[in-house]
Amino acid sequence: xIPEIGHFLLVAVWVVVLCQGILPLMGAxxxxxxxxxxxxxxxxxxxxxxxxxxxxxxxxxxxxxxxxFTVAYVANHSDVYSTxxxxxxxxxxxxxxxxxxxxxxxx
Numbered sequence: 001x002i003p004e005i006g007h008f009l010l011v012a013v014w015v016v017v018l019c020q021g022i023l024p025l026m027g028a029x030x031x032x033x034x035x036x037x038x039x040x041x042x043x044x045x046x047x048x049x050x051x052x053x054x055x056x057x058x059x060x061x062x063x064x065x066x067x068x069f070t071v072a073y074v075a076n077h078s079d080v081y082s083t084x085x086x087x088x089x090x091x092x093x094x095x096x097x098x099x100x101x102x103x104x105x106x107x
Contacts, residue, residue: 002059003071019045020041020049023045026038057091060091064078067079
């Protein structure tokens with residue numbers, strides 16, 4: 001059930017990102033009292049995005065710690081004999097490689 005919650009959280013992040021990209025721009029293009037309200041949503045949606053991504057990563061960490069091999073990523077990057085310490089740092093490695101890939105891509 002935890003991987004499904006993590007997947008749902010990632011879909012929710014996708015919806016929040018779409019709203020964060022569209023609503024403040026709509027507010028910037030309008031004039032009136034509702035324009036400021038739409039533009040001020042950007043900060044709130046950014047915090048919501050951070051919270052949802054953190055919870056999704058926590059769900060992945062729990063999947064690693066429980067050795068939930070129904071998740072393909074856990075099955076490919078973990079084993080039954082690894083300690084909790086190594087399982088936790090498998091998730092840290094995911095984040096690090098993601099950042100390093102984006103860094104190489106945009107240079």
